[in-house]
Amino acid sequence: MYCLAMYMTDYFIEFPEGDTQEIRGRLRLNELVDVNGNPLPLPLPTNRMVVFRVAKIRTNDYKGGSEIFHYLEQLSAEELLEYVE
Numbered sequence: 001m002y003c004l005a006m007y008m009t010d011y012f013i014e015f016p017e018g019d020t021q022e023i024r025g026r027l028r029l030n031e032l033v034d035v036n037g038n039p040l041p042l043p044l045p046t047n048r049m050v051v052f053r054v055a056k057i058r059t060n061d062y063k064g065g066s067e068i069f070h071y072l073e074q075l076s077a078e079e080l081l082e083y084v085e
Helices: 077-083
Strands: 008-014 020-023 052-062 065-074
Parallel strands (some): 008 065
């Protein structure tokens, strides 16, 4: 008898107000993302967008897997100016 070990990794974003949403994969620290946790290509087309920055990453390991939480902070239009063409 043999057993195949299965290891699951789940990825989440956590918004500043505390809401959590599952996403497809891992993000990098300081990466800019949209409201769905998708990385945004730089430069941004405008500073009038809803954009979040990954401020912190935490991993919760458990038997058989792990959960990776990406904590987001929302950027203001003024802060986004440095990312616009």
